Amino acid sequence: MNNINQNEPVMGEQERTFGAPIMEMKNITMRFGGVVAIQDISFDILKGEVRAIIGPNGAGKSSMLNVINGFYHPQEGEIWFGGEKRARMKPYQIAYQGIARTFQNIALFKGMSTLDNIMTGRFTHMKTGILSQALWKGPAEKEEYENREIVEKVIDFLEIQTIRKTEVGKLPYGLQKRVELGRALAAEPKLLLLDEPMAGMNVEEKEDMSRFILDVNDEFGTTVALIEHDMGVVMDIADRVVVMDYGKKIGDDTPEGILNNQDVIDAYLGVAHD
Amino acid sequence: MKTSEPFDGYFTVPKLLERNAREFSNSPAYREKEYGIWQTWNWKQSEEEITALANGLISMGLEVGDKVAIIGRNRPALYWSFIAAQMVGAIPVPIYNDAVGDEIAYVLEHCGANFAIVGDQEQCDKLHDIKEKLPELTEVIYLDPRGLRKYDHSHLHSYKNVQNVGREVANSQSAVLQKRLATQNQDTICVMLYTSGTTGKPKGVVLTYKNVLSASRAASSFDNLKVTDEILAYLPMAWVGDFIFANGQALWVGFCVNCPESPETMQGDLKEIGPTYFFSPPRIFEEMLTTITIRMEDVGRLKKSTFDYFMRHAKKVGNDILDGKNVQLWDRIKYSVGEFIIYKPLKNSLGLSRVRIGYTAGEAIGPEIFDFYRSLGINLKQLYGQTEAGVFVTLQPDGEVRADTVGIPCPGVELKIGESGEVFYRSDSSFHSYYKNPEGTAETKDKDGWVATGDAGFIEEDSGHLRIIDRAKDVGKMADGSLFAPKFVENKLKFYPNILEAVLFGNGRDNCCAFINIDLNAVGNWAERNNISYSSYQELSGHPDVVKQIQEHIEEVNISLASDEMLSGCQIHRFLILHKELDADDGEMTRTRKVRRRIVEDKYSDLIQGLYSDKTQISTNTEVTYEDGRKGSISADIELRNVTTVNEKVDAA
Numbered sequence: 001m002n003n004i005n006q007n008e009p010v011m012g013e014q015e016r017t018f019g020a021p022i023m024e025m026k027n028i029t030m031r032f033g034g035v036v037a038i039q040d041i042s043f044d045i046l047k048g049e050v051r052a053i054i055g056p057n058g059a060g061k062s063s064m065l066n067v068i069n070g071f072y073h074p075q076e077g078e079i080w081f082g083g084e085k086r087a088r089m090k091p092y093q094i095a096y097q098g099i100a101r102t103f104q105n106i107a108l109f110k111g112m113s114t115l116d117n118i119m120t121g122r123f124t125h126m127k128t129g130i131l132s133q134a135l136w137k138g139p140a141e142k143e144e145y146e147n148r149e150i151v152e153k154v155i156d157f158l159e160i161q162t163i164r165k166t167e168v169g170k171l172p173y174g175l176q177k178r179v180e181l182g183r184a185l186a187a188e189p190k191l192l193l194l195d196e197p198m199a200g201m202n203v204e205e206k207e208d209m210s211r212f213i214l215d216v217n218d219e220f221g222t223t224v225a226l227i228e229h230d231m232g233v234v235m236d237i238a239d240r241v242v243v244m245d246y247g248k249k250i251g252d253d254t255p256e257g258i259l260n261n262q263d264v265i266d267a268y269l270g271v272a273h274d
Numbered sequence: 275m276k277t278s279e280p281f282d283g284y285f286t287v288p289k290l291l292e293r294n295a296r297e298f299s300n301s302p303a304y305r306e307k308e309y310g311i312w313q314t315w316n317w318k319q320s321e322e323e324i325t326a327l328a329n330g331l332i333s334m335g336l337e338v339g340d341k342v343a344i345i346g347r348n349r350p351a352l353y354w355s356f357i358a359a360q361m362v363g364a365i366p367v368p369i370y371n372d373a374v375g376d377e378i379a380y381v382l383e384h385c386g387a388n389f390a391i392v393g394d395q396e397q398c399d400k401l402h403d404i405k406e407k408l409p410e411l412t413e414v415i416y417l418d419p420r421g422l423r424k425y426d427h428s429h430l431h432s433y434k435n436v437q438n439v440g441r442e443v444a445n446s447q448s449a450v451l452q453k454r455l456a457t458q459n460q461d462t463i464c465v466m467l468y469t470s471g472t473t474g475k476p477k478g479v480v481l482t483y484k485n486v487l488s489a490s491r492a493a494s495s496f497d498n499l500k501v502t503d504e505i506l507a508y509l510p511m512a513w514v515g516d517f518i519f520a521n522g523q524a525l526w527v528g529f530c531v532n533c534p535e536s537p538e539t540m541q542g543d544l545k546e547i548g549p550t551y552f553f554s555p556p557r558i559f560e561e562m563l564t565t566i567t568i569r570m571e572d573v574g575r576l577k578k579s580t581f582d583y584f585m586r587h588a589k590k591v592g593n594d595i596l597d598g599k600n601v602q603l604w605d606r607i608k609y610s611v612g613e614f615i616i617y618k619p620l621k622n623s624l625g626l627s628r629v630r631i632g633y634t635a636g637e638a639i640g641p642e643i644f645d646f647y648r649s650l651g652i653n654l655k656q657l658y659g660q661t662e663a664g665v666f667v668t669l670q671p672d673g674e675v676r677a678d679t680v681g682i683p684c685p686g687v688e689l690k691i692g693e694s695g696e697v698f699y700r701s702d703s704s705f706h707s708y709y710k711n712p713e714g715t716a717e718t719k720d721k722d723g724w725v726a727t728g729d730a731g732f733i734e735e736d737s738g739h740l741r742i743i744d745r746a747k748d749v750g751k752m753a754d755g756s757l758f759a760p761k762f763v764e765n766k767l768k769f770y771p772n773i774l775e776a777v778l779f780g781n782g783r784d785n786c787c788a789f790i791n792i793d794l795n796a797v798g799n800w801a802e803r804n805n806i807s808y809s810s811y812q813e814l815s816g817h818p819d820v821v822k823q824i825q826e827h828i829e830e831v832n833i834s835l836a837s838d839e840m841l842s843g844c845q846i847h848r849f850l851i852l853h854k855e856l857d858a859d860d861g862e863m864t865r866t867r868k869v870r871r872r873i874v875e876d877k878y879s880d881l882i883q884g885l886y887s888d889k890t891q892i893s894t895n896t897e898v899t900y901e902d903g904r905k906g907s908i909s910a911d912i913e914l915r916n917v918t919t920v921n922e923k924v925d926a927a
Contacts, residue, residue, distance in 0.1 A: 115310075148310075149309060152309035152310045152311070153309060155309075155310065156308070156309060157420070159536070161310075161535050161536050161538070161539050162536070162538045162539050162542075164310060211421075215420065215421055218421070218423055218424070219420065219421075219423070
């Protein structure tokens with residue numbers, strides 16, 4: 001038995017290690033008129049980790065995701081991404097920086113096929129102009145082939161070959177969620193944002209989705225930040241968890257740490273009034 | 275070429291590979307749809323891939339006579355594993371990839387597998403769970419690395435890496451490989467196939483190159499297969515049929531083996547490839563027909579009546595046209611109109627428009643289903659065979675195809691009918707032995723080489739065709755002495771799209787009773803159209819309207835049975851609809867989906883007792899096994915129904 005294993009990692013279940021922070025939120029405050037949705041929150045996301053943001057309804061989780069995503073611009077605070085302070089940007093510019101997301105209420109093109117929907121996730125990687133794409137000549141042709149190959153790898157990865165050419169609007173909810181994840185993955189993001197990826201799913205679909213999220217993180221090394229209601233799922237797949245309540249950060253720890261955090265317990269279970 | 279040698283000198287699979295790479299170097303050998311595109315390897319490229327793997331296996335320490343288990347869905351890389359193992363002198367042992375851990379453990383333990391080549395993480399997990407039982411299994415090679423990154427890789431290797439190592443050591447090792455190839459002859463063991471067996475533990479059927487290649491040669495010349503033919507390899511690799519078609523015949527003839535993207539996309543891939551040589555158990559044909567029937571229920575009235583009109587016409591003359599018989603000109607013209615607007619589009623959407631030779635085997639096919647496909651102009655034929663025969667015992671020649679026979683003996687096969695009515699055969703392709711089971715071998719194969727099939731049948735005097743009645747051990751007598759042939763009745767029932775599976779009881783009793791499994795697709799579609807809501811298979815199967823429909827079907831079958839003198843005693847008196855589908859994971863069926871009658875009888879003895887009492891309802895509790903091996907149980911109240919039977923004497927009068 002000789003050099004068969006030279007290129008293969010020999011690993012058991014190891015401690016997970018992460019790189020430097022890919023994203024840092026510093027003292028973010030976000031107000032809508034008189035309502036303070038996010039109040040002075042700071043946390044970071046390390047390269048390669050699965051970071052969860054949890055909290056009761058109305059805690060400001062989705063607002064937080066929209067801030068990361070560049071859809072909202074906080075009144076106060078700084079956002080650092082990839083070692084640079086982020087200037088005020090439009091969401092598409094942020095997409096070009098390598099952040100992709102999915103939505104709580106699926107936002108796909110219902111009349112288009114699975115393939116075309118995922119293909120739209122490649123727009124940040126397309127460089128040829130409208131004219132050459134319309135004529136489909138020269139570089140545009142080559143570019144489409146390259147992008148299609150990546151899209152097909154995503155389809156293979158998510159095991160949705162059967163619905164490649166199916167209109168997305170006709171698919172069941174769980175599969176639509178998977179297509180949306182596919183579109184985000186097709187962008188080959190540095191940071192993947194998932195807004196309630198398990199919402200409205202049954203146990204089996206949740207298991208599948210958890211598996212995919214872990215596989216994405218594992219196979220592609222993609223950093224994942226997700227918002228989720230289902231505590232069981234979060235505790236199983238997240239490396240670190242930020243807990244929000246009424247716009248404030250009340251906890252930031254590993255899942256085990258969070259479970260023992262008195263503030264979190266109070267926020268979730270309520271406290272007795274004396 | 276040394277023509278004095280057997281098989282023109284190509285008496286092993288590796289020799290055939292070398293010939294194909296030389297003579298058909300640019301013809302496509304393997305195709306697989308991956309990333310949405312059909313990827314093709316010609317024979318030259320395939321030879322390179324296979325040799326690289328073989329060299330890799332040698333450097334990992336695979337020895338002559340070692341066993342290599344192969345588990346996974348149909349993929350070129352796994353077909354290459356067979357040949358690579360054979361080049362090294364090892365014996366490939368394919369295993370059903372949907373088998374649960376215990377079944378895999380039994381086979382691996384029994385054959386003493388040293389290496390395993392598997393498809394993906396799922397198979398690795400199964401092997402991991404049972405590895406304590408398998409001290410001889412040293413190395414596992416996987417194709418798809420997904421999800422395996424964190425596994426202990428000390429004895430786990432990626433297929434690509436093994437090939438890469440093989441390429442590195444190819445030069446230094448070529449003498450070893452050549453030496454191993456040179457020692458092989460036609461009596462070297464080619465493969466070991468574990469039969470699913472409707473009774474007892476699986477048996478390892480040992481086939482030599484002589485067995486495999488004579489079967490491949492005989493059947494290929496019988497149907498005049500060409501290097502340009504195409505097959506779709508979608509049936510389990512552990513099934514002898516797939517082995518002979520995609521390994522034996524593909525190598526012998528040099529035609530192309532196409533592998534679907536995933537089991538779920540098979541229907542679409544079939545349409546894209548349009549195979550010219552197609553084989554399938556009756557079940558697939560039944561499913562296709564059920565799908566057509568369901569979809570035709572949903573179309574507009576004009577389309578439906580056009581379809582019905584031309585299908586009636588096809589039923590009338592299609593078979594005769596296919597057989598080249600005399601058909602009136604007007605009927606021919608009508609048939610060509612039908613071909614243009616119905617038959618051709620239909621065949622195309624089924625993916626059967628290019629089929630030159632189609633076979634159904636494994637179980638008897640309902641005559642109505644068989645005729646449906648033939649009337650469309652698809653040259654569907656029956657063959658009769660078994661693992662022990664290297665598939666082929668009898669085949670139907672073109673122009674002599676009938677639903678009720680299984681054809682004439684394959685070239686080189688001798689047939690005889692035993693005193694008890696059991697069918698025996700003898701040929702070069704009959705198996706060498708059962709592995710580690712001399713008693714079993716002696717029971718099945720006598721010292722003159724005659725192999726018992728376990729099926730009862732007879733040879734028709736005028737046509738020379740073999741007719742199979744039933745499994746010899748299943749055929750019985752009713753209490754009044756009349757014939758009991760369960761399979762015959764079950765097949766009649768299964769022709770109804772609503773009925774997926776039927777099991778008939780009545781051996782030694784006064785009358786017959788039946789278990790029915792409804793077809794969730796067909797019945798579910800019907801429920802949807804009629805606004806009937808249901809939450810589970812169990813609920814739907816117990817719905818009064820469903821029970822009523824099934825009862826009507828059974829009554830129709832009873833009427834048709836009454837007109838058959840021999841089988842009128844098999845009319846069904848009572849039935850029930852099972853609350854769960856019979857499943858291979860629960861051991862109720864084989865992996866090739868044949869009902870294990872004895873096990874069903876044992877497991878549901880309470881229900882059978884109920885059927886032979888005068889109760890109208892019965893409660894039961896059944897254990898089920900999930901795909902991942904966990905167990906659970908379901909309980910149900912099942913309705914027992916009486917069915918009207920036809921009194922043959924009244925009918926005759």
